Amino acid sequence: MHYYNMARKLANSEFIKLLYRLRGLNPNNAEVKRLGIAHTRFINRVQQISKLDSQSKLDSLQALARLRELLIRLQEKHEGNGSFTNELIRSSLSLVDFEQRMIYLQLKYPGIREIAAQRHHSPLKISKRFTNSDLMEVIASLSAVGFFCQQDDSPATFIQITREFETLCNTSFKNPDNCRWAVLNRKNRLTHFLDTLRGTLVELSQK
Numbered sequence: 001m002h003y004y005n006m007a008r009k010l011a012n013s014e015f016i017k018l019l020y021r022l023r024g025l026n027p028n029n030a031e032v033k034r035l036g037i038a039h040t041r042f043i044n045r046v047q048q049i050s051k052l053d054s055q056s057k058l059d060s061l062q063a064l065a066r067l068r069e070l071l072i073r074l075q076e077k078h079e080g081n082g083s084f085t086n087e088l089i090r091s092s093l094s095l096v097d098f099e100q101r102m103i104y105l106q107l108k109y110p111g112i113r114e115i116a117a118q119r120h121h122s123p124l125k126i127s128k129r130f131t132n133s134d135l136m137e138v139i140a141s142l143s144a145v146g147f148f149c150q151q152d153d154s155p156a157t158f159i160q161i162t163r164e165f166e167t168l169c170n171t172s173f174k175n176p177d178n179c180r181w182a183v184l185n186r187k188n189r190l191t192h193f194l195d196t197l198r199g200t201l202v203e204l205s206q207k
Contacts, residue, residue, distance in 0.1 A: 006049070006059070007066040015042035015088075016070065022085060023077040032084055039088050040175045046095055050102040057103050064103075068096045084181070091158070091177035098159045125170040132171055133183060134193035139165055140180045141194065 010016070015038040018031070027035060046067070049060050075089045126135065139162055142148060148156040162176040173179050189195075 006055070006063040010042070010045065010063070010067050011070055013042050013045070014038040015092075016074070019074045019078065019085065019089065023074070027084060035085065035088060036175075036178055039092070040178065043092065043095055043175070043177065046092070046099060050099045050106065057107055060103055061100060064096050064100050068093065068100075071096065087181055088177065091180075094157045095159055095177075098157045122168050122170050124168060130193070132173060132179065135165060135169060135171070136173070136176075136179050136183045137191060137193045139176075140183055 018035055018038055071089055071093050078085050143158040143161050146155055148161055150156055166172050
């Protein structure tokens with residue numbers, strides 16, 4: 001598939017069309033739900049680009065570059081708009097950047113996909129007392145403060161950090177960005193798990 005066709009299909013996705021329709025407007029509840037579903041489908045398609053064997057890496061990089069330009073233009077049009085649409089655009093840009101870096105790594109180290117496929121599962125898993133939402137409190141906080149970086153000292157993306165925790169904890173987030181958004185927009189007990197960690201550390205220090 002030529003990069004132009006791929007870029008056109010992504011540009012014509014429901015998610016992008018909704019963003020164009022809502023520019024300058026705050027989405028209502030029904031539109032928020034529709035945006036969330038469309039965004040899930042959109043990122044699933046973007047995540048497949050670095051895995052495609054049916055086209056060259058150059059075509060994939062060109063398609064991602066065109067998509068990145070489109071998202072940046074949409075970000076400018078939604079500036080000052082509701083935080084939900086801005087967050088979805090930011091997360092989409094983060095994913096595009098991650099996919100671009102992944103392809104560059106594949107070009108530099110051709111065997112990286114085989115190495116990733118052979119990666120062993122962690123012997124750990126999340127205790128039944130806790131959930132993926134608890135884990136997301138930690139991931140979102142570590143990502144926001146820039147706790148992790150890559151080997152070249154460039155910032156690690158939210159998606160990269162999430163994927164590493166998924167491997168460590170033998171779990172998966174169907175839609176990491178939506179999960180993070182749900183955690184950050186809680187009405188009550190915003191930092192429930194982090195508060196639990198803090199309280200436990202205080203108790204341990206007093207023993």
